[in-house]
Amino acid sequence: MIDSILFNLMLIGFLGIASQWLAWRFRMPAIVVMSIAGLLVGPIFGLIDPKADFGDMFKPIVSLAVAIILFEGSLNLDFREVRGLGKPVFRIVTFGALLAWIFGSLGAHYVAGLSWAVAFVIGGLFIVTGPTVILPLLRQAKLKPRPAAILKWEGIVVDPFGALLAVFAFEIINFLISEHVTATSLLLFFAASIFAGVFGWLVGKFTAFIFEKGHVPEFLKSPVVFVLVLASFAISDQIMHETGLLAVTVMGMTLANMHISSIDDMRHFKENISVLLISTIFVMLTASLSVDTLLRIFNWNIVAFVLLMLFIVRPLSIWLSTIGTDLSNKEKLLVGWIAPRGIVALTVSSYFASVLLEKGFEDASILTSLTFALVFSTVVAHGFTIKWLAKKLDLAIDEQPGVVIVGGNSFSTELAKTLQELKIPVLIADSSWQRLIPVRKAGVPFYKGEILSEQTEYYLDLTPYEYMIAATELDSYNALVCTTFVPEIGRNNLFQLSLRNQGEVDLEDMVHTIGGRILFQENVTWEELNKRIERGDVFRKTSITEKYRFEAYLEERDENTLLLFALKPSGRIEFFTEGASPKIEQGDTIVSLTQRCKEMKKINEKLAEQRENNQNGNVK
Structure with a gap:
């Protein structure tokens, strides 16, 4: 193992950007290349172990990176983009997410063998897709506007709610099994979630106000937004874990729909930062996995659960939630297949694995292996099939430039x-x-x-x-x-x-x-x-x-x-x-x-x- 944090940072950044370039050059899914690069330098050859190298700074670095990535994605969520798609998008991010939580939790209990408590925590988390995986796939596949808009909105909007559902399920478990936890704790959770949403909206409004009134010079606008995003995330997350993701999502959507003159400059700056962060963080996470975690992936319970999520839970939840909408069967089929999991699922599952183990749930020890199996399987399966399936369904734009x-x-x-x-x-x-x-x-x-x-x-x-x-x-x-x-x-x-x-x-x-x-x-x-x-x-x-x-x-x-x-x-x-x-x-x-x-x-x-x-x- 290389004993130099500076060299490790350089290597992680180089591998991330090199993976992006290789994916672009040979027309491959970038997430797949980054995952393989991380596995090679991490558990396979043992060159680096970011979790051990960075110590206590590992989780804050990943969390802040996820917040910036999520904000950059939500900065593109202008309501004008979903004209005519409001009903299916709303149904998918509400009813569809609820169905995916219930079906996923049932599968985690009956197929993966998890206890009901752990199953409902991880089931809530597995509804997320997120901009870290969806946006690179959309850039690669060149889908037509309707399915692209649906997948983008679902990925960004559901991302914070998946983490909140996992927290909510955990709070319910605490309430039921712990004598020291009362109904007040549940009320505090809901209050903290509402605060995060309102706080993100206020920060977004404040940002727009100081920009439009000329209180911030042009050269400072992007750095000011950068700092305010971090503040919005950190303050909300300090009050209640995982609510920071909701705050930055609401902040980004607020700015996107106020149509301020500086929005394009901010969007391009954040997009460049986001590409860099996605590249490095994904390599860091996969490189931090242990050999034992990788070997446990081949447990038949985990394999069966992944197949269930791929071929039953996702298609069924999308199909049921879009009944009565104007989505065509082809669009339902494509959206029902594409649901890659990414950074949020990996980071939050590792947090809950340790917390649940402390509470005495021994079956939570397989959560990291289960999550990585789902993340890697969906990234590979959806990354290599999205363009092919979109072409077959006539939902892709002609490849000829x-x-x-x-x-x-x-x-x-x-x-x-x-x-x-x-x-x-x-x-x-x-x-x-x-x-x-x-x-x-x-x-x-x-x-x-x-x-x-x-x-x-x-x-x-x-x-x-x-x-x-x-x-x-x-x-x-x-x-x-x-x-x-x-x-x-x-x-x-x-x-x-x-x-x-x-x-x-x-x-x-x-x-x-x-x-x-x-x-x-x-x-x-x-x-x-x-x-x-x-x-x-x-x-x-x-x-x-x-x-x-x-x-x-x-x-x-x-x-x-x-x-x-x-x-x-x-x-x-x-x-x-x-x-x-x-x-x-x-x-x-x-x-x-x-x-x-x-x-x-x-x-x-x-x-x-x-x-x-x-x-x-x-x-x-």
């Missing part, structure tokens, strides 16, 4: 038609009906609205689109659009047309710090591109093969031909940009803008070649 073009004009319309011919999802967004007339006539999908408006997030689903091109006549607007969408799309996939006045120093300086990558060649501006379309230039698609290499294509092309992008066999698009060109290989398709006379010449040459081949065939 799409393109959003901002600005309706002649060039963007023709470019969109070409992308459609290549089976690439495309959409043109513009706030003017007048500019969208040629787009609509061409049969290209469009969105009428301001792309920078806050409302766009709730009326336009950008999940299918990995690339964005700002193609309006205003350079500053194009730069603003690209800068705004950096967190969602990524700077490498944001493009804008060449600046019209490249000679001005201030614009050249600007493009290095804000805006997107400049498309095509220098001085190929909005005016130049639209003039080419109006004079009759056409888009040409050329396949690069073993016989017809890229070098030959460059030699034969007309000097006025403008290279636009290359479509890779994998479906990825690589644009030609100012100062950089994609590496063209065999199997790629190059799309260019060329003069019609050149195109007609090519067509005539092909026709002549076909006639010659036909004549030779007739002679033979």
Whole structure:
């Protein structure tokens, strides 16, 4: 074992982020990779043991990390997102959670062999899914908006209530078996839960007030929120264990629905922090498991309980709770299958295992093994099947990366038609009906609205689109659009047309710090591109093969031909940009803008070649 806390912290962080990168690179569930990494460096090879290394600081570190992750998730819970889904979401997080608690507790008693007291504590805890596992899966699977919204809301809202249910069940047990515990203790539990909710709401309101009134400078807003989240969690949790999760969830939902101007900056900051915390905490937890805990997972009672939770408890609770809602059978099937457990289940179960053992419940010794078995099984099963099942049920968005073009004009319309011919999802967004007339006539999908408006997030689903091109006549607007969408799309996939006045120093300086990558060649501006379309230039698609290499294509092309992008066999698009060109290989398709006379010449040459081949065939 490595005897250095500093080195262990570095190793945990490195493994977490490396796991995220490997999952992204090879299209695997990130949680699975992180779990395997933690098991390898922890119980299997014994390189680190975070629980022993960090000592008394281990639980507070994990608890505060879970609070921040839960707050970041709840910061995305805007009620406008569930328009038309209010009834099924409400039924799932209330009636569905209650059914899952009852069914899970019955299974824990009759199948896992736990006493009634321990079964009802752990049954309440196992209703949670949580943002630590749901959000990475949703990013990976690219579900359609309805099932994605349901799973996200359930995961975030039910997370604190699962912990509270476990606490409630424990308080009931105390009340029944202990002579020193009275009904006052139960009343205190409910009072503490109500206080946590109200306190989280007040902190959220206070945060919005000081931000909107300008009492906090921009550079301090994210740190202030960070500290207030920790305070909200710690104060509530100090009053009653596990109520802090409720406080930060309510705080995040309050801020999300007040629509303050700083919400996006906070959301992006917290999302970055959340990814880092999820990566490190999951590695820490799995690395802290003992070999004995892992071996006990193969107990037949535990295996049978996991299968029961996977194939009966979850589907049945979702199916019963959504009777009478407008969810389709396909949506019920997908939501009823996807319920991975994560960090909250692992951390809270370890707490209750020790507390219940102190109370004399010897069967609580298997809680950690039982919980990890359920966590790992659900993460693996749901992580590897969510995309496949969503595709089979037609609830996933096409994997082919799409393109959003901002600005309706002649060039963007023709470019969109070409992308459609290549089976690439495309959409043109513009706030003017007048500019969208040629787009609509061409049969290209469009969105009428301001792309920078806050409302766009709730009326336009950008999940299918990995690339964005700002193609309006205003350079500053194009730069603003690209800068705004950096967190969602990524700077490498944001493009804008060449600046019209490249000679001005201030614009050249600007493009290095804000805006997107400049498309095509220098001085190929909005005016130049639209003039080419109006004079009759056409888009040409050329396949690069073993016989017809890229070098030959460059030699034969007309000097006025403008290279636009290359479509890779994998479906990825690589644009030609100012100062950089994609590496063209065999199997790629190059799309260019060329003069019609050149195109007609090519067509005539092909026709002549076909006639010659036909004549030779007739002679033979």
